[in-house]
Amino acid sequence: MSIKEGSKRARAKTRKRGRNARYVVPENEIRGFIESIGVRDIGTVSARFQAIADLTEVALDSGISQLEGSVLQHIKDITHESADKQYRRMMRLIIDLLGKGRDGIDAAHTIASRGVQLAFRWTPDYYAALDLYKEKLRLMRQTADGP
Secondary structure (H helix, E strand, O other): OOHHHHHHHHHHHHHHHHHHHHHOOOOHHHHHHHOOOOOHHHHHHHHHHHHHHHHHHHHHOOOOOOOHHHHHHHHHHHOOOOOOOOOOOHHHHEEEEEEHHHHHHHHHHHHHHHHHHHHOOHHHHHHHHHHHHHHHHHHHHHHHHOO
């Protein structure tokens, strides 16, 4: 193994650790939380997470290292929209992160965005898009096979 190969491996390990550290909670915990949400509530919870992702993205794009008071208050208000213990725990973690500067905002954004991504797979919109894709694929195969 050359020195160059060793340094590449070290950088890859650092990136992996950094990526996992950004979540603050393991991804499997985010996944577990999302999977515990009832079908009727998944759209509401994912909309809340999307609001947080949008608000934190604006801050990250602007180079802001601290959220404005009104933005932070809006996120705190979102926390109180459910009494579910897992939801409240996840939201407390996000709010704590938001007070830790740019890295905390980035971590909160990552958690909220990943929550939205995971939640999408349980929404009716996902199944509708999947059904459309399957139908399009069926038609493409039918056309390729000829009459």
